[in-house]
Every structure is written in structure tokens, then in C-alpha cells.
Amino acid sequence: MLNVDFPEQPKFDTLPEMNHVEGAAAFLSIQEGCDKFCHFCVVPYTRGSEYSRPVKDVLKDARRLIELGVKEITLLGQNVNAYHGESPDAASKEWSLGRLIQEIAEFDAFEIIRYITSHPRDVTQDLIDAHRDVKKLAPYLHLPVQSGSNRILKAMNRKHDRDFYFKLIDQFREARPDIAFSSDFIVGFPGEDDRDHADTLDLIRRVHYAQAYSFKYSRRPGTPASASEFQVDEGVKGERLAELQALLDEQKMAFNQKCVGQEMGVLFERKARHEG
Numbered sequence: 001m002l003n004v005d006f007p008e009q010p011k012f013d014t015l016p017e018m019n020h021v022e023g024a025a026a027f028l029s030i031q032e033g034c035d036k037f038c039h040f041c042v043v044p045y046t047r048g049s050e051y052s053r054p055v056k057d058v059l060k061d062a063r064r065l066i067e068l069g070v071k072e073i074t075l076l077g078q079n080v081n082a083y084h085g086e087s088p089d090a091a092s093k094e095w096s097l098g099r100l101i102q103e104i105a106e107f108d109a110f111e112i113i114r115y116i117t118s119h120p121r122d123v124t125q126d127l128i129d130a131h132r133d134v135k136k137l138a139p140y141l142h143l144p145v146q147s148g149s150n151r152i153l154k155a156m157n158r159k160h161d162r163d164f165y166f167k168l169i170d171q172f173r174e175a176r177p178d179i180a181f182s183s184d185f186i187v188g189f190p191g192e193d194d195r196d197h198a199d200t201l202d203l204i205r206r207v208h209y210a211q212a213y214s215f216k217y218s219r220r221p222g223t224p225a226s227a228s229e230f231q232v233d234e235g236v237k238g239e240r241l242a243e244l245q246a247l248l249d250e251q252k253m254a255f256n257q258k259c260v261g262q263e264m265g266v267l268f269e270r271k272a273r274h275e276g
């Protein structure tokens with residue numbers, strides 16, 4: 001167990017520091033911290049337990065962003081779809097992320113809505129439904145999986161297996177057929193062998209990602225995985241990462257190629273440095 005002082009519960013004022021406004025696009029922080037305790041991650045220790053901002057505060061900040069000319073809003077949280085903010089009305093005690101997205105979409109000024117970062121275990125039916133019903137919600141989902149091996153997912157304490165993840169992907173695709181997926185991958189987690197790595201490649205082939213972030217496992221002091229005696233050789237990690245990234249690059253290229261010739265809306269975030 002780590003001996004780390006948890007930070008105080010975050011105190012959000014209007015437009016907290018994490019909000020970042022640049023031209024027509026802005027981030028709005030709605031949630032902080034995490035209770036998942038994945039065995040490679042320091043967030044639950046460094047950022048404390050999961051906390052959701054009350055809906056009324058989020059909506060107040062959203063109005064301020066509109067005054068600043070924001071058209072694209074990204075709802076931000078370390079585990080954003082665990083959001084359960086205090087309800088502004090008597091009809092319910094808390095609002096989920098799906099409910100909040102529906103409300104944010106009611107603001108005419110916002111043209112594009114995004115959210116990041118999600119955990120598969122916290123996906124709710126109303127979030128899937130929002131991808132079907134809220135046209136302003138970008139057809140994009142960053143849904144980290146980290147590994148395609150059930151054995152490694154268990155060792156990581158991810159609280160889901162590959163079939164659970166595939167089912168979610170299918171549900172999102174059914175709700176929004178043009179949705180583009182992104183993910184995070186860690187290669188060389190302690191104990192990962194060639195079969196586990198092959199399972200991760202297989203998962204990638206089955207999902208088809210538009211883009212992804214991938215890393216070699218590196219020890220985070222104090223986390224359970226850093227103490228494992230089954231650390232993977234750095235050379236092996238490098239080979240696996242190269243193989244995985246080559247596959248992801250192929251998929252990214254295929255996604256980009258599919259977009260050629262399509263007509264899409266474009267949001268100009270700010271003026272260019274040069275006239276014209």
C-alpha cells in the first residue's frame with residue numbers, strides 16, 4: 001500500500017485552472033480523480049478519489065465559455081464517464097455524463113461536443129444513447145483498453161475483459177455507425193508474454209482504430225506493478241511496441257483514406273497569423 005497523502009478534495013471556482021480556452025475551442029473540467037486503481041497508474045494516489053462537479057457549476061462555466069466565443073467544448077476528467085454530478089433539479093439526485101451532454105447540447109452556441117477520458121467499466125446506456133441522439137456529439141470516442149489479453153487485463157486490475165470491451169465497441173457502432181475509435185495501449189506490462197501480445201494485436205485488428213496512443217510499460221514507484229518480479233526485457237518491449245505501432249499506423253492510414261472525398265464541416269478555431 002502506498003503511503004501518500006491524498007490531496008484535498010478539489011475546490012472548483014468558476015472557470016478553474018484546468019479549463020483552457022483557445023479561440024473557438026475550450027476544455028471544461030467536470031470531474032477529477034479516480035477510484036479504479038489500475039496497477040500501473042499513480043492517478044488515484046496523486047489526484048485523490050473521484051469527484052464530480054455539481055451540474056449547476058458546470059453549466060455556469062459553459063455559459064461563460066459561450067460569452068468568450070467558444071463553439072467546441074471538450075468535457076474533461078481523468079475518468080470522465082464516471083461523472084455523477086449533483087443534480088440541479090428535484091427530479092433526480094445526480095446526473096450522468098450522458099444526461100449532462102444532452103443538456104450542454106441545448107446551448108445553440110456549441111457546435112461540437114467531446115469528452116475525454118473514459119473507462120470501459122463506466123460506460124452507461126445513456127452515454128451510448130447520446131452518441132445516437134446528440135448530433136453535436138463528435139463521432140469519436142477515446143476508450144482506453146491498455147491490453148487485449150484477459151490475463152494481462154486482470155493483472156492490470158482493469159476490471160473488464162476483452163469481450164466486455166468488444167461488446168461496448170459494437171454498441172457504440174450500432175448507435176453511431178460513423179464513430180471513430182481511439183485507445184491507449186501499454187506493451188510489456190509485467191508478465192506479458194508472446195501470446196498476450198498476440199491477443200493485443202488481435203484486439204486491434206478486430207476493433208479498427210482511427211488513432212491511438214501506445215507506450216512501453218515503465219515503472220511508477222509505489223504502484224503494485226512496479227514491484228512485480230516479472231518485468232519484461234526492454235528489448236522485447238521495444239520490438240512489441242514497433243509491431244503494435246505499425247499495425248495502428250496502417251489502421252490510421254486506412255481511416256484517413258476513407259475520409260478522402262467526403263464532405264465535412266470544419267471549425268476554424270482562431271485567426272491565422274497572416275491575413276488571408
Ligand code: SF4
Nearest residue numbers: 034036037038041043
Ligand atoms: S489508468 Fe485511468 S482508470 Fe486506471 S487508475 Fe489510472 S486514471 Fe484511473
